[in-house]
Amino acid sequence: METEDQHPAGAGQDRRLLPQRAAALPVNSPKILPADPKAAYLAAQAETDAAIRRVLLSGHYILGPEGDGFEREFSQWLGVAGTVALANGTDAIELALRAAGIGPGDKVVTVANTVTATVSAITATGARAVYVEIDPATMLMDVGALEAMLTTLRDPKIKAVVPVHLYGQMVDMPHLTTVAAAHNLTVIEDCAQAHGAAIGGRKAGTWGRLAAFSFYPTKNLGALGDGGAVCGGDVALLEQVRLLRQYGWRKRYVSEMPGRNSRLDELQAAILRVRLTKLDADNLRRATIAARYLESLKGLPLVLPVTAEGRTHCWHQFVVRTPRREELRIHLEKRHILCGVLYPVPVHRQPAYHDAAQSLPHTEQACAEVLSLPLHPGLTDADVERVMREVSGFFA
Numbered sequence: 001m002e003t004e005d006q007h008p009a010g011a012g013q014d015r016r017l018l019p020q021r022a023a024a025l026p027v028n029s030p031k032i033l034p035a036d037p038k039a040a041y042l043a044a045q046a047e048t049d050a051a052i053r054r055v056l057l058s059g060h061y062i063l064g065p066e067g068d069g070f071e072r073e074f075s076q077w078l079g080v081a082g083t084v085a086l087a088n089g090t091d092a093i094e095l096a097l098r099a100a101g102i103g104p105g106d107k108v109v110t111v112a113n114t115v116t117a118t119v120s121a122i123t124a125t126g127a128r129a130v131y132v133e134i135d136p137a138t139m140l141m142d143v144g145a146l147e148a149m150l151t152t153l154r155d156p157k158i159k160a161v162v163p164v165h166l167y168g169q170m171v172d173m174p175h176l177t178t179v180a181a182a183h184n185l186t187v188i189e190d191c192a193q194a195h196g197a198a199i200g201g202r203k204a205g206t207w208g209r210l211a212a213f214s215f216y217p218t219k220n221l222g223a224l225g226d227g228g229a230v231c232g233g234d235v236a237l238l239e240q241v242r243l244l245r246q247y248g249w250r251k252r253y254v255s256e257m258p259g260r261n262s263r264l265d266e267l268q269a270a271i272l273r274v275r276l277t278k279l280d281a282d283n284l285r286r287a288t289i290a291a292r293y294l295e296s297l298k299g300l301p302l303v304l305p306v307t308a309e310g311r312t313h314c315w316h317q318f319v320v321r322t323p324r325r326e327e328l329r330i331h332l333e334k335r336h337i338l339c340g341v342l343y344p345v346p347v348h349r350q351p352a353y354h355d356a357a358q359s360l361p362h363t364e365q366a367c368a369e370v371l372s373l374p375l376h377p378g379l380t381d382a383d384v385e386r387v388m389r390e391v392s393g394f395f396a
């Protein structure tokens with residue numbers, strides 16, 4: 001998850017209002033941010049302001065026509081039967097698992113190089129997380145390792161798998177869905193970083209039993225506050241999520257199940273409807289920037305992101321790897337280029353989820369080496385040039 005440290009004081013300041021400094025004076029140059037939700041707002045300011053005003057004047061602030069409209073439009077964009085809009089992405093993972101029947105005593109397989117939210121959602125159901133190694137090339141769940149683990153353990157408590165489509169690239173879902181079916185596992189996709197990622201043209205969020213999205217402001221589709229959704233093709237399961245998001249109510253004041261409150265508000269829904277109309281163009285801009293980075297950085301002693309055959313990357317993050325990660329990060333920071341690190345500490349090494357028995361060398365090495373170069377649709381060509389020049393300068 002992109003946290004506050006990616007949005008330091010002054011983050012998102014309108015750079016158009018700042019005096020343009022010469023590139024020779026990097027210390028005074030405007031900051032280039034790893035993600036820039038304010039720039040995204042400014043790029044659609046009039047429409048967003050109009051949408052906000054429409055909601056303010058409607059008198060309807062929770063679960064109304066904007067939420068319904070967003071659910072319909074997002075389902076259509078994704079190509080699924082239904083969407084249930086929720087308060088955030090963590091709830092989306094948790095409620096999707098609960099709707100699919102996962103609970104206390106069960107085990108759920110995922111990876112450890114994800115945001116702790118993936119694992120906190122699993123543990124919130126009462127289930128336990130079990131980690132599988134990543135493929136060191138893509139840094140995504142190694143489906144071969146998953147298959148080997150399931151075959152070796154033969155543990156009937158393992159009921160589900162949560163593939164995390166990290167950085168904007170999808171896990172090998174054709175392989176994963178075959179393995180999951182052979183072992184009777186429910187697949188719940190974590191699509192928080194994968195709005196628009198695809199394999200063979202089929203989008204992330206259309207492969208699992210259900211899929212969870214986050215609309216945190218820095219995601220490829222971001223609200224101006226929190227938001228999330230569960231999507232899928234199984235209308236009966238989606239109805240369970242719908243009940244869980246509001247006190248277990250199908251009918252007002254009748255709780256059919258122990259649900260809770262995880263509603264998306266009308267302001268965020270209206271903002272997301274505006275943002276959704278820009279998503280494909282924004283993803284194209286991300287891909288253009290990524291292609292320029294790939295081209296210009298290829299001679300450097302740096303591991304560049306690898307896109308597997310047949311996959312459409314939505315470039316949520318442009319992640320390079322180097323054992324000199326901290327040196328490079330500080331070098332760039334001094335030149336006002338702020339990078340992200342997703343994620344410096346794997347979940348099984350976090351204080352709250354520490355599991356000394358787990359050994360995941362590929363995962364641990366990736367977490368020690370990853371660095372996200374700035375990549376968002378608000379970057380100008382000059383910003384991209386500056387990043388490329390300063391990264392090259394570090395190795396010169």
Ligand SMILES: *Cc1c(COP(=O)(O)O)cnc(C)c1O
Nearest residue numbers: 001088089090115117192214216
């Ligand atoms: C952002 C994110 C989440 C959590 O979403 P929130 O909306 O912040 O709750 C879960 N998984 C991944 C991979 C994420 O990037």
